[in-house]
Amino acid sequence: MDEQLAVTIGERVRLHCLASRKPKTVIAGLAGITPDYLYQIERGLKLPTVTVLKQLAEVLNVSANELLSSTPKRDDTARPSAAGEALYRAFTRPLTPGDGAAVDLKALRCNVLSAWETWQTSATRYSELTPELPALVVETEQALRGGGDLSAAERREAQCCAADLYALLRSVAKRIGRGDVSMLAADRAIRAGENADDPLRLAMAQWNLAQVLLADGEAEGAEDVAMHGAEALGPRVEDDLDALALRGALLLVGSIAAARQGDAWRARERVQAVEPLAKRTGERNTLWTVFGPTNVAMHAVSVEVEAGAAADGLRLAERIDHDRSPSIERRVAxxxxxxxxxxxxxxxxxxxxxxxxxxxxxxxxxxxxxxxxxxxxxxxxxxxxxxxxxxxxxxxxxxxxx
Structure with missing residues (x-):
């Protein structure tokens, strides 16, 4: 008997039996086998015959291939989603003659703010937002290409809108399985922040890039980006609470990056170091980075769980009112x-x-x-x-x- 194949089939059969909501005795009876034989299949102790496998697949309303595969079919993630493809096309579309047309920057700013509001507050944010984002990307790119027809202030506002939108798209693209678009969005946000000559938006873009790198398993790179961004804000934090909040948000990303590299003590030290900053800023959502006492406490839990100290993390979690966070993204995490x-x-x-x-x-x-x-x-x-x-x-x- 191929033991690995038996275990793989057993896991898949058990999963679909559970999902079917049918009693095991009923499943076994419909498949023409005994409940004990089904139990042994589920535990990987018996390798079913082709006939039994087909009968089980029919009873469970799946294909036999799905019971055989160790990497089961995942309709929502195995192939690119329509939303992800639409975003990718919007990001990579070539220049057209109409791209220089004037864009209402006030309306664009309102649309970007509305999109962020949806993303941070709506329980159905994916279905609400993803259909609207490709057109918003196209409109933003058109605003950036307005060129000589815009005043200096308008060009800067277009860059600020782009930085804000691409920061949002970084998160959305990651969640819908488009890591390539997420990285592209993070890169464009940094470019827009630089072009706008806006240190706070550049810091936000660095925070987003660090998040992308963390998601890709590049903890060392994420730490470098986050700590560099935090250091660059140093001169501003004395009299600017928004700069202070962004510095704290970057240091928190650095703490998670350290934990994922196995340095739990460095991670804990960074969380402790930002606690005084959070007391100064209070609960703040500067450029949608969600920094304050609540988020610092949540990150303390994250560090302990990353370090494998679950009991300590869960004890800390009991003290936190997660409803105080303004972001569904953070509450879910x-x-x-x-x-x-x-x-x-x-x-x-x-x-x-x-x-x-x-x-x-x-x-x-x-x-x-x-x-x-x-x-x-x-x-x-x-x-x-x-x-x-x-x-x-x-x-x-x-x-x-x-």
Missing amino acids: FLLDQAKGQVQRRDYGSALVMLSATEREAPEDLKHRPAAHKLLETLVQRARRSVATEAARLATRVGAPL
Whole structure:
């Protein structure tokens, strides 16, 4: 018997049995096998025959290939989404004669602000925002190409709008699985910040680039970008609370980067170092970077979970009112950190509670965040049957791939 193939098929059969909501006895009966044989298949103790595999696939309403594959089909992530493709085309479209047409910069500014408001506050932000973004990218590029027809102040405003929009697109593109577009957006945000001669927007763009690098597993590069950006803001922080908040946000990214490189003490020291900054700024959302006492406390939890100190992280989490954060993005990340901590402790029931809270907060995020997919898959594969069943149902309900 091919033991690895048996384990792979067993995991896939177990997952789809749980998602089907049918009792095991019913599944076994419809497939023409005994419940004990089905149990052994699920545990990888028996390798089903081709006939049994086909019967199980028919009962579970999936293809036999899906039960055979160790990398199951993921409709929402395996192929580029329409939203991701539309964003990519908007970013890479060639110049056309009409691109020099005048753009209403006030209207563009309102549209960018509205898009950010949706992204940070709406529970259905993906479905609301992604259809609108490609046209907004095109309009922003047209504003940047206005060239000699714009005054110096208008050119600067166009660059500021671009920096703000591309900072948003960095996050959106990452969430819908387009890392290439996310990196492109981060790069363009930096260029726009530089062209606008705006130190705060440049700092925001560096914060975004560091986030992209973290997502790509480039923790060392992320740390370099974040710490350089924080240092560059140094002269401004004495009398500018927005600059101080951006410096704190960059240092927090640096703390996570340090934790992911295995240096938990350096990460903790950075979190502790920004606590006085957060007391000075209060809760602030400078250029949508969400810095303040609440976010600092959330990052302290993240550092402990990254370091594998789940008990310490969860103890810190109990003191935090996550509703004080103005950003759904950050609130969801905090809930997922707690779920990850519970999984580290093998408290799968509590992890499911956190994932269910995430569904109530922002159901679309469970569909689009790989961290959520991994947590759900872990519960389905390792938790006791009642928890695994509910995790599978949750994944099916929100459309998360498993």
